[in-house]
Amino acid sequence: MGEFVLKMPDVGEGVAEAELVEWHVKPGDPVREDMVLAAVMTDKATVEIPSPVSGKVLWLGAEVGDTVAVKAPLVRIETAGDGGEPLPDSVPEALAEAVLEEPVAATPAPAKVTSPPKPQSPAPKPALAPRQMPDVSAKPLASPAVRLRAKESGIDLRQVIGRGPAGRITHDDLDLVISRGGEPLPPQTGLMRKTAVEEIKVTGLRRRIAEKMSLSTSRIPHITYVEEVDMTALEDLRATMNRDRKGEQPKLTILPFLMRALVKAVAELSGVNAIFDDHAGIIHRHAAVHIGIATQTPAGLTVPVVRHAEARSIWDCAGELNRLAEAARTGTATRDELTGSTITISSLGALGGIVSTPVINHPEVAIVGVNKLAVRPVWDGTQFVPRKIMNLSSSFDHRVIDGWDAATFVQRLKTLLETPALIFVEG
Structure with missing residues (x-):
């Protein structure tokens, strides 16, 4: 051998x-x-x-x-x-x-194999154990004083539920039975204390995500700006375009409209479409708009990149977005498809909540968070009318983006989304 x-x-x-x-x-x-x-x-x-x-x-x-x-x-x-x-x-x-x-959805990690597992210290026992039916065939755990008191009171300890350590019967347990005239307490079923602790080692893509988030939050001073956007007109336009789409044109979601609005907004405020090399102290403002789309996959969060959104129509944006999202979820996205973004969109769809505080995708300087769209009553000056409202929660690197510029950028996005015809105007 x-x-x-x-x-x-x-x-x-x-x-x-x-x-x-x-x-x-x-x-x-x-x-x-x-x-x-x-x-x-x-x-x-x-x-x-x-x-x-x-x-x-x-x-x-x-x-x-x-x-x-x-x-x-x-x-x-x-x-x-x-x-x-x-x-x-x-x-x-x-x-x-x-x-x-990458990314590859790793299967659950096997147990350590190079050495026997270290024995874990037992979890501290609760002061009161869960109430369970006493085992009438076993000798109950109790101190001599408790046994004597039970005998004098005519109580069979085998019928008493012990709530002390390891099910030991205490004077308090006897007091509860005596207060009921010697009748044993009914067992409590269904509700049980649980003490198990599962240990999960952070590896693979999850470790990469943890490192990336730690880097972003430790080095970037975030400023988050939240604005309410009336999406009623855009939703009407989206419904019409989906109804009239032709051939292989993909179904439109809100994101392609937001991508095109981003392209127009950064053309006016180029400072948010940038990479900050904080080691060299240099800001790289990009003419190309490479939009990262935060995407949840079975393996964890990834950010596929729609490159050159400035050169894509709204239908092209939607098709590329669908292709990249599918590649990310199936683990077939290439490295080039997962790197190189200049600004990122984060959306949780129907789970988007009212407000979020998105973490900037380092070394970018801005991220736009999409919150949940909902019908809300809006006062139009004479009455309340139902409108489709959605909040944008956007974070900026406050080292290079001032609060005024951040607000100006979001307000420009708001204008474009609330008047969607402007998204399609050239020049």
């Missing part, structure tokens, strides 16, 4: 380490050649690592969530022959074909 040591391969493009996001095997498992052993995530892709030999897993060199350096021992495999050499430092063809563009 031999032993084969599989080292962490070089996944290319100067990557020196990768995060282990999934094990497909555990010690003792049989493996065959080309069987996927693990998945690792770099900043650019998720890579599946296959086995170059057949045999049995003896040892795993990392746990899910660990960062593994290139060339570090990853797996030891017992082989039928004399073993073999580790994989070369470059990525083999089989591994290169396993590179998947």
Whole structure:
């Protein structure tokens, strides 16, 4: 019998380490050649690592969530022959074909496999345990004083529900029974105290999201501006355009209209369509409008990017938005489709609430949050009339965007959305 040591391969493009996001095997498992052993995530892709030999897993060199350096021992495999050499430092063809563009919806992480789990300290017991039916076949737990008092009172302790530690019967429990004339308390069913604690390690895409949000909130002083927008006219126009759409034209939601309104607004206030390199102290104002659309996926939040929205019609915006959202949800979006935005839209649709405080997608300087659309009574000067109202909650980097400019930008969006014909006016 031999032993084969599989080292962490070089996944290319100067990557020196990768995060282990999934094990497909555990010690003792049989493996065959080309069987996927693990998945690792770099900043650019998720890579599946296959086995170059057949045999049995003896040892795993990392746990899910660990960062593994290139060339570090990853797996030891017992082989039928004399073993073999580790994989070369470059990525083999089989591994290169396993590179998947991020994001990939990782399956739940398996338990730690490199060492026995550490025993957990027992959770502190509540002062009053849940009320349960007493076990009449077991000797009840009680102190000698409680037993004597129960005997003198003619109470069978086997019929008393103990609420002390480990179900111990206390004087308080006896007092409750005595107050009922010696009748045992009825059991409480359905409502039970729960003490379980589930530990979930933050790995993969969820870790990337946590790091991104921490970076944004720690380095960007946010200012959030909320404005109410009357969407009645736009909703009427949207309904008409959807009714009259032709051929392969996609169904329009509010977002394509907002995207086109953004294009017109940033043409007048270019400071919000920018990237702030705070290390170099340089603001990069972009002529191109690359709009990131915050999208919830099974793996977590991703931000696919509709590039050059300034050159797209409203139908083109809708079609590209649909394509990117589907790619993000299925984990097939490429790195280019998930990077390079200059301004972001965040929308929770029907769950949008009244107000939100969206976090800026670093290193951008602005994000527009879409809240829930609802019919509300609005005073028109003589009476209340029903109008379709939606709030915009927008955050700005207060280091480079003053409050006045933030308000001016949102008010311009409000004007465009409330008078949607302006969205289609050229020039």
